[in-house]
Amino acid sequence: MRSGIINKKEVSKSTKLKVYKSIHRPTLIYGCVTWNLNLGEKSRLQAMEMKYLRRVMGVTRRDRIRNELVREDLQVESLEEFIERRQLEWWGHLNRMEEDTMTRRIWDAKNVRKRRRGRPQRSWRPVIAEILIKRGTNIPEARRLSLDRTMWREDVQMKRPHNSLYPMGSPPESVQTDIKYLICSTCSRVSSSRLIAL
Known part of the structure; x- marks a missing residue:
């Protein structure tokens, strides 16, 4: 990510967002239609998402800009939505x-095997x-x-x-x-x- 086009200033934000929507995001969430995510997995996905978007915007976490403001500025919906x-x-x-x-x-079939102990x-x-x-x-x-x-x-x-x-x-x-x-x-x-x- 550091050596790619994301850090090149001569590349416009719109081009970087096109790369995000056409390559980065589809690769990150491939097969997501059947996912069953817990909070930890959602947090890791958001971390990857915001790492890319913050670099596109040219800010870091030290700038203390909320994720919602970054997405709003770039006009990108959250990965979870x-x-x-x-x-x-x-x-x-x-x-x-x-x-x-x-x-x-x-999809309509029901699993009839014996359930394991635990939740x-x-x-x-x-x-x-x-x-x-x-x-x-x-x-x-x-x-x-x-x-x-x-x-x-x-x-x-x-x-x-x-x-x-x-x-x-x-x-x-x-x-x-x-x-x-x-x-x-x-x-x-x-x-x-x-x-x-x-």
Whole structure:
């Protein structure tokens, strides 16, 4: 990275960003549509992302410029949001597949092997559920919308706020009223609690 075009001042920012979008980012997130990332992996991805973008902008961490300001100046969305959009696009594509296709059958298949001791492994489905909740919807509504490819693509490309417990202002009407979903504004982790009437 140090010996490449990223540090050459005679190369414009727009050219460096084209290299980022066409080479660096696709290489970094190859196969991301099926990823199940934990906080440590997200942190390492963000570190690689910001290392490149800060060099493009000509600043270092010592300048104490927040990541959001760097992305805003370069007009680049965060890598986490980009991955989430790609995962939603693939999820919608799976929903539109015929049920007898091999990919759809494997996706719908359930693992019947005996589970090992310890905490259950986190699967890909809860990842999609968390992304949809952050966007103010849920799986049943999103599944119906994904059947229309054009509408689903427009909805996925739509920018959504991520700075509140309910990003869209309030939970969707179709979400059961006895379940509360809380989203951490720092790590975007979703937690739910069921209220039991006494």
